[in-house]
Amino acid sequence: MSYRTEYDDSMNDPEGFWRRQAGALEWFKFPQQILTQDADGIGTWFADGEMNTAYMALDVHVKNGRGEQTALIFDSPVTDTKAKYTYAELTDAVARTAGMLADLGVVKGDRVIIYMPMIPEAVISMLAVARLGAIHSVVFGGFAPPELALRIDDATPKVILTASCGIEVKRIIEYKPLVDKAIELAQHKPQSCVVFQRRVTHATLIEGRDHDWATLLEKSKAVGCTPVKGSDPLYILYTSGTTGKPKGVVRDNGGHAVALKYSMKAIYNVEPGDVYWAASDVGWVVGHSYIVYGPLLHGCATVLYEGKPIMTPDAGALWRVIAEYGVKSFFTAPTAFRAVKKEDPEAKLMAQYDLSKLQVIFSAGERLDPPTQQWLIEKSGKTVVDHWWQTETGWGITANLWGVEPLPVKFGSSTLPTPGFDVRILDENGTQLARNEQGYIALKLPLPPSCMNRIWGDDNKFRENYLQFLPGYYTTGDGGYIDEDGYVFVMGRVDDVINVAGHRLSTGEIEEVVAAHPAVAECAVIARDDELKGQVPMGLVVLKSGISVDEAELQQQMVNRIRDNIGGIACYKDTVILARLPKTRSGKTLRKTLNKIVNGQPYNVPSTIDDPGVIQEIIETLRRKGFAV
Numbered sequence: 001m002s003y004r005t006e007y008d009d010s011m012n013d014p015e016g017f018w019r020r021q022a023g024a025l026e027w028f029k030f031p032q033q034i035l036t037q038d039a040d041g042i043g044t045w046f047a048d049g050e051m052n053t054a055y056m057a058l059d060v061h062v063k064n065g066r067g068e069q070t071a072l073i074f075d076s077p078v079t080d081t082k083a084k085y086t087y088a089e090l091t092d093a094v095a096r097t098a099g100m101l102a103d104l105g106v107v108k109g110d111r112v113i114i115y116m117p118m119i120p121e122a123v124i125s126m127l128a129v130a131r132l133g134a135i136h137s138v139v140f141g142g143f144a145p146p147e148l149a150l151r152i153d154d155a156t157p158k159v160i161l162t163a164s165c166g167i168e169v170k171r172i173i174e175y176k177p178l179v180d181k182a183i184e185l186a187q188h189k190p191q192s193c194v195v196f197q198r199r200v201t202h203a204t205l206i207e208g209r210d211h212d213w214a215t216l217l218e219k220s221k222a223v224g225c226t227p228v229k230g231s232d233p234l235y236i237l238y239t240s241g242t243t244g245k246p247k248g249v250v251r252d253n254g255g256h257a258v259a260l261k262y263s264m265k266a267i268y269n270v271e272p273g274d275v276y277w278a279a280s281d282v283g284w285v286v287g288h289s290y291i292v293y294g295p296l297l298h299g300c301a302t303v304l305y306e307g308k309p310i311m312t313p314d315a316g317a318l319w320r321v322i323a324e325y326g327v328k329s330f331f332t333a334p335t336a337f338r339a340v341k342k343e344d345p346e347a348k349l350m351a352q353y354d355l356s357k358l359q360v361i362f363s364a365g366e367r368l369d370p371p372t373q374q375w376l377i378e379k380s381g382k383t384v385v386d387h388w389w390q391t392e393t394g395w396g397i398t399a400n401l402w403g404v405e406p407l408p409v410k411f412g413s414s415t416l417p418t419p420g421f422d423v424r425i426l427d428e429n430g431t432q433l434a435r436n437e438q439g440y441i442a443l444k445l446p447l448p449p450s451c452m453n454r455i456w457g458d459d460n461k462f463r464e465n466y467l468q469f470l471p472g473y474y475t476t477g478d479g480g481y482i483d484e485d486g487y488v489f490v491m492g493r494v495d496d497v498i499n500v501a502g503h504r505l506s507t508g509e510i511e512e513v514v515a516a517h518p519a520v521a522e523c524a525v526i527a528r529d530d531e532l533k534g535q536v537p538m539g540l541v542v543l544k545s546g547i548s549v550d551e552a553e554l555q556q557q558m559v560n561r562i563r564d565n566i567g568g569i570a571c572y573k574d575t576v577i578l579a580r581l582p583k584t585r586s587g588k589t590l591r592k593t594l595n596k597i598v599n600g601q602p603y604n605v606p607s608t609i610d611d612p613g614v615i616q617e618i619i620e621t622l623r624r625k626g627f628a629v
């Protein structure tokens, strides 16, 4: 099969193509409606199919005789723990945890927030919620209480599942006080909070609301899988947009299961029984799709790694795990590779491990910069494939389909559109641009299975945020071009979303926190290029008149405010005091120009600027403060 045949097939007969892929899964009732579209072209896949994602991911394999095969490998250098679960063991743990949730009153359609570190109970919780036909919303453990509170208010969960702590390299992060604070801040109060007590710290429980996980689990009984419709939501995952408030991306059960199952062979070229590892966190979409659901739907063994690419204990950590478990397909973010390259440039640690089972290294989350890709290829001798995707799609929009037809890798490109994705480069009027011309990357509707078709709690917001700008198309928020061979080059966001170490954040959200400082009159938060993390946020502030502050003190106060309100993962460090910001005559801050200046790139001064003199003033201030601009 060639890539071209496969892709054309998905475009010429989408319903036939995806009906065939749906046949690879075991449904309670096979869908008759494959794709239904509304007047705006928004699609729903497999709406009338009856299924359960946890059943497809676990019980089916046990039923088909794979019960003794490894399903989950837990490797935690930070606690010096290793464990393996077979499909039978994982199914049992999930069924009992689902029983525990059912005892707390969780039923189909209820929301459950999961705020947990990278431990097996996090994976078990997600699948247990799915087993009940309920909806999980996993919140990344690095988010601070106000961020968790926003999600509690939006998802209105009946139950929160958490653990006593997360373990970072240099410290233990007690989760329970963060959850308590978030519940205090939120308007919505969940009925129950279940706490998994880890050996290192023991959380204090609030009587009446909080429960000890082990105690509840001991009393619970295994429950079966609740059938849901293909169009019923499996999860809500919040992601940063251009506004201060994160958006709840809704993922339907049917399309999600079909697309992920298909991708495991088509993109990653793995077979049931192979070991697959996505080194991410279950709090991100990569973790949802490729630590939990994709590998399990396909019958692979998935690796859950509680550690870092470096420091746990060294830059050989990734290669150690790959060798130890015989990982065939490995996937992480460029930041992780850059961190390893920085610590071990000659790849001496890599050379100590047997990587012979590893077939291909996949990268996503941010653009894989050519020097890092080159280094990885040279040192590992493996093919290194970049693929581009978003929380909204749940799987790769562009990729090199390793299980269909491996194509030549081009540095800086995430290769060709994945089947089902009609990728176009448009200008702001919706006119398609020529090859090699840079513009907005848009996806022609309908989107393939797994892609979002609504925002939790507000259908219109999906239309407004994604469809209104270029009617008939989904706007990705990324800019880039397609070359003469059809290869897609994603060059970065065209909105206020920034990517810090593969983590998606909104400059607007950070700006709200910076602006709330009592000394600040106005500010702009800009993404500064960073050698390791890709981008880091930087605050440019103008003080209220008559106020003078110590700059170092202000700097530290801002760092603390961002940590307390958003979380350490924002990696916010620099705040620079400016006399004024560049503005248009109508008073709009020229963020794009500022961005280019801060990153030492050529910039245009728009003719609408209020006072061109401000640009030179800012450059001089930044230089005086040691920035190479």
Ligand code: COA
Binding pocket: 140, 141, 142, 143, 166, 168, 169, 173, 279, 280, 281, 284, 286, 308, 309, 310, 332, 333, 335, 336, 339, 364, 365, 501, 502, 503, 532, 567, 568, 569, 570, 571
């Ligand atoms: N819970 C609580 N805090 C967390 C956290 C979590 N789950 N994850 C990160 N943090 C904290 C860290 O402790 C750190 O705090 P500190 O500034 O007090 O030390 C801060 O958030 C920043 O974390 P991180 O970005 O992980 O930086 P680091 O310097 O500790 O590690 C790397 C650097 C490169 C090793 C790390 O960024 C990394 O592994 N990146 C790859 C990311 C990735 O895999 N993304 C996949 C998305 S697809």
Ligand code: AMP
Binding pocket: 239, 285, 363, 364, 365, 366, 367, 368, 386, 387, 388, 389, 390, 391, 392, 414, 476, 477, 478, 490, 491, 492, 493, 499, 502, 503, 504
């Ligand atoms: P998230 O929703 O957190 O997965 O972030 C999605 C965003 O990350 C995309 O819109 C891109 O800006 C960026 N991104 C992810 N993968 C890639 C890639 N392979 N190349 C370039 N950008 C990427």
